Amino acid sequence: MQETKPLGAQISHMLKNRGVDVIFGIPGVHNQEMYRGIEEAGIRHVLARHEQGAGFMADGYSRATGKPGVAYVITGPGVCNIMTAMGQAYSDSVSVLVLSSCLDETAARRGQLHQMLDQEAAARTVCDWSYQANSAQAAYNLVDRALIEFKTQRPRSKHIQIPIALLEGEAVPAPHKLGSLTKAVDAANLDMSGLSTALAQASHPLFVIGGGAADAATALREVITGCSAACFETFAGRGIMPWDYPLNFGAALARPSSSQVMAQADCIVAVGTELAEVDLWRNHMGHDCPLYRIDIDPECLSDEHRADVFMHAKAKDAMASLLKCFVASDSEWQVAAVAHQRDLWRAESEAERPGIIAIADALRTAVPEDTMIYSDMTQFAYVANEVWPMARPKHWHHPSGFGTLGYALPAAIGGATARPNQPTMAIAGDYGFQYSVQELGTAVELGQALPIILWDNGKLKEIEDSMRSAQIAPNAVIAKNPDFVSLAKAYGAYTAAPINLTVMQKAVAEAFSADGPTLIYITPDILAQ
Secondary structure, X not given: OOOOXXXXXXXXXXXXXXXXXXXXXXOOOOOHHHHOOHHHXXXXXXXXXXXXXXXHHHHHHHHHHOOOEEEEEOOOHHHHHHHHHHHHHHHOOOOEEXXXXXXXXXXXXXXXXXXXXXXXXXXXXXXXXXXXXXXXXXXXXXXXXXXXXXHXXXXXXXXXXXXXXXXXXXXXXXXXXXXXXXXXXXXXXXXXXXXXXXXXXXXXXXXXXXHHHHHHHHHXXXXXXXXXXXXXXXXXXXXXXXXXXXXXXXXXXXXXXXXXXXXXXXXXXXXXXXXXXXXHOOOOOOOOOOEEEEEOOHHHHOOOXXXXXXXXXXXXXXXXHHHHHOOOOOOOOOHHHHHHHHHHHHHHHHHHOOOHHHHHHHHHHOOOOOOEEEEOOOHHHHHHHHHOOOOOOOOEEOOOOOOOOOOHHHHHHHXXXXXXXXXEEEEXXXXXXXXXXXXXXXXXXXXXXXXXXXXXXXXXXHHHHHHHHOOOOOOOOOOOOOOHHHHHHHHXXXXXXXXXXXXXXXXXXXXXXXXXXXXXXXXXXXXXX
């Protein structure tokens, strides 16, 4: 006879058996049963200060490990608060699983604590799917479904809600383990002969590399260098091709003149990228040649870019198959022309947001090469995403798609939790930092050696610039900021307010070896010293 436990406890044991070792969240009276089994199962719990922070921590953890990030939240406001993080994870293809409690009855009762009209449907608007489990077996099945889909489909956030009475009720354990997954027979034996021929015959082959191609980095590099192809990277795809590869145009897809480069190509291969608005900021890449798309998501293959040839496959499998029939060739791309174009785009970036490149360049010299960086929606990050050379993939994480403020700090906490004793850094702007400043308390509690670069230009500068360009008198773009250094000290964090770039570099180096987080406060005045 199997030993029964309350379902809330059984779920934690199930997650542990499936490889989950960290859960981010906040307990409440509605979800406390989910906490009954956490310690017993041997799972570490990280206490966030806000459910949005818990979601971003789970996101950051997943990006750092490739494993699912799991969060526990309460009914109603807990779910509402984490929905922003769920939307970000959905948009950026991150494996985040949110488990929440829910009320037992909503149709026939009103005025209950944390009541929503339709919590399940609300969550569904920002994630891959949201379902209510009305039995222990349904809860177990949904958890396993989520974990299998994270491995076999495009990763995206998912939500499972469980009625409070069901969480409290006795249940038999979940099946001890999830069955092994077997790859499709033809996954690494795709017919890539047509693409191989096209690349061999092309005089100006061009690759567009997205974050979904990270697992194919080695093979992709061999293909691109083997046919002397040029390439662009999305922000998420940086580091897959070496920054110093002579025909790498870099992360400049959003530059309007990149369309002129696209027009020179006679064969374009887009690998693991949505070619989304936030990648291009235009509806058409600018090409007039065959477009080959390789992606795990069928929706991307049928979008407005209308590939001439599309391959529904993981980038790793596609590149492995391509190498089997690949023929090396030379292109007519000119190294000097690529370098000149990159210099022009760097100059454009400097003209648009003066001074930031110099600070970013100085910061980079103080940061270990294997640092994992989490950035927020801030001008500093917009510039750095274009000009910061990445030595390896999946080491700079930016909230590109959903574009949420307040992402960097909690996501970096999740990343640092996943990578103990490895360097992690956050970059935030003065306004966005205040969305999640309370999570400093979590970083202090965890004793994380986490440098937090706070760029304070005293305003919503990107919005001000946009308003001016639209001939709108800037309105509501300046807010009174707190004394950030004193605020960080109040949480127990270390602080630094460097007066010049040399002092900044020293402060950053020290922060990586501290026994807690360090707020490094930077303003444009740092360039005046």
